[in-house]
Amino acid sequence: MQEARSGGEALLFLTDEQLRKGIEAMFFAYRGFTADPDRILNNYAYGRAHHRAVHFIHRSPGTTVNNLLGILGVTKQSLNRVLRTLISDGLVESRVGTKDKRERHLYLTQEGATLERELSDAQRKRMRDAYRAVGPDAVAGFRKVLEAMMEPELRRYFKALKDDE
Amino acid sequence: MQEARSGGEALLFLTDEQLRKGIEAMFFAYRGFTADPDRILNNYAYGRAHHRAVHFIHRSPGTTVNNLLGILGVTKQSLNRVLRTLISDGLVESRVGTKDKRERHLYLTQEGATLERELSDAQRKRMRDAYRAVGPDAVAGFRKVLEAMMEPELRRYFKALKDDE
DNA sequence: CTTGGAAAGTCAACAACACTGACGTAAAAT
DNA sequence: ATTTTACGTCAGTGTTGTTGACTTTCCAAG
Incomplete structure (x- = not known):
């Protein structure tokens, strides 16, 4: 049950109980971390997936769908549904790549930037x-x-x- | 855009960019935090909701449904769906309260404790x-x-x- | 140059898990 | 006796994840 503590001073706090508290702290903190954006997104009929997409498009304008997939860790089909609504709602613009026409480069529109701002203001x-x-x-x-x-x-x-930085 | 920095030394690092990095760190870290349990849960056809329930029943054996609702922050319908499967699968036991017979006190069975152990070992x-x-x-x-x-x-x-502690 | 495969992206269908709302039962509280 | 509380359930909906099948585009081997 208990941590061995054989190592030295740096291990003293690593009991199972301490680790469990850290786990719970992470769980509760993440709830707080997403609480404000969640409230805002409710007003727009969007969810966290939209928030994540908007965030990373803002962070890397012109990023491709494939890039986003790696960052967000979801399937392209899942991301595509989100992007489709954001594009049809006029928050995100998708431009066919000039060098590679298979790629779609993603940008926030003015309206998309406004939502991004509102969400990140609250989270920041x-x-x-x-x-x-x-x-x-x-x-x-x-x-x-x-x-x-x-x-x-x-x-x-x-x-x-x-x-x- | 930039933090005012009018306050003093403790504010120097609070630029919007620094805060955005903190937000992204939280996002990425939470993915890592849940990655191991998610992999394990896939083998059992359970999800994060089951993990959370099992975790907090382990943490507070005999806790009531209502208690769990407050901690998990979900609706009783949502929690009930999870508890129902856990109970019928023999991982959780629900005992009618002795003092207040409306309450159901929740306990992990031996099998439930085994799963909890496997999940929390990985996460710890x-x-x-x-x-x-x-x-x-x-x-x-x-x-x-x-x-x-x-x-x-x-x-x-x-x-x-x-x-x- | 053509052909075949890999890559990027889209569409369709399905599952998990959250939500709301309504209803029912039993027990406690007033 | 009435109201409130705790719990369970049914029905319906929405977001977000999944897999599978498909088109378009690129590239490289023949």
């Missing part, structure tokens, strides 16, 4: 409030643990993004 | 590896930020749980 506010409540050292630790928890493939992608 | 391993990779200070910060990010109601519940 929560993140900012949390950061302010705990201070910079805690934030640094928070980010370290999150990175360590990612699947290796996504961690590599994420670290590549980090370069422009 | 990931959490433990991440903790070990970053060290205790980072973990303390991680936990602080997660708590700050929770909705107030869940934060109160979570802090009450924390007492037995």
Whole structure:
């Protein structure tokens, strides 16, 4: 049941109970993390999938459907349904690739950018409030643990993004 | 676009870009966080909803349906569908309350405890590896930020749980 | 140059899991 | 005795995931 504790000072906190608390903290925190966007999305008849698509199109304008698939970790059919509604609703524009005509490059329209802004404002506010409540050292630790928890493939992608900090 | 930075040293890192990275880190990390249980659950034809129910019944044996509803944040119809399958599959036992016969107290059977163990072993391993990779200070910060990010109601519940650390 | 395969994307059908709303039963509370 | 609470269920709906089958486009081997 209990962690062996044979290693040294750095292992003292790694009991099963401590780890379970960390798991629950992650579960509850993620609920908070998505609570504000979820409320906003309800007003638009969109869901989290739309939010994710809009977020990453904003982050990487001109990205292809295939790129998004790798980042979002869903099937292309699932993403396609979401993109179709966003495109037909005029939030996302899909341009046929000039070099490779199989590809579709995705961009937010003005309207799409407005929704992205509304969603990310709310989410950033929560993140900012949390950061302010705990201070910079805690934030640094928070980010370290999150990175360590990612699947290796996504961690590599994420670290590549980090370069422009 | 940019954070005002008028406050002082503790605000220097709170640019919109930094906050967006934090948001993405949370998104990617949560994927990693659920990846191992998801793989296991596929073998049992169960989903995350079953995992959550099993986890919190393990955490609080004898908890009532109503208690679980508050913790999981779903409707009773949704939870009931999950509990029904878990009970009929023999993973969860539902006992009528002795003091208040309206209540149903939920317990894991031996089989249910086995699944809980398999799921939480995988999830704890990931959490433990991440903790070990970053060290205790980072973990303390991680936990602080997660708590700050929770909705107030869940934060109160979570802090009450924390007492037995 | 043609042909065959791989890649990017789309359409259709289905499953999981969330939601609302309505209803029923039993037990507790008033 | 009436109301409220706890729980279960049925019916219907929506989002989001899945697999399977398909078109278009690209590219490379023959």
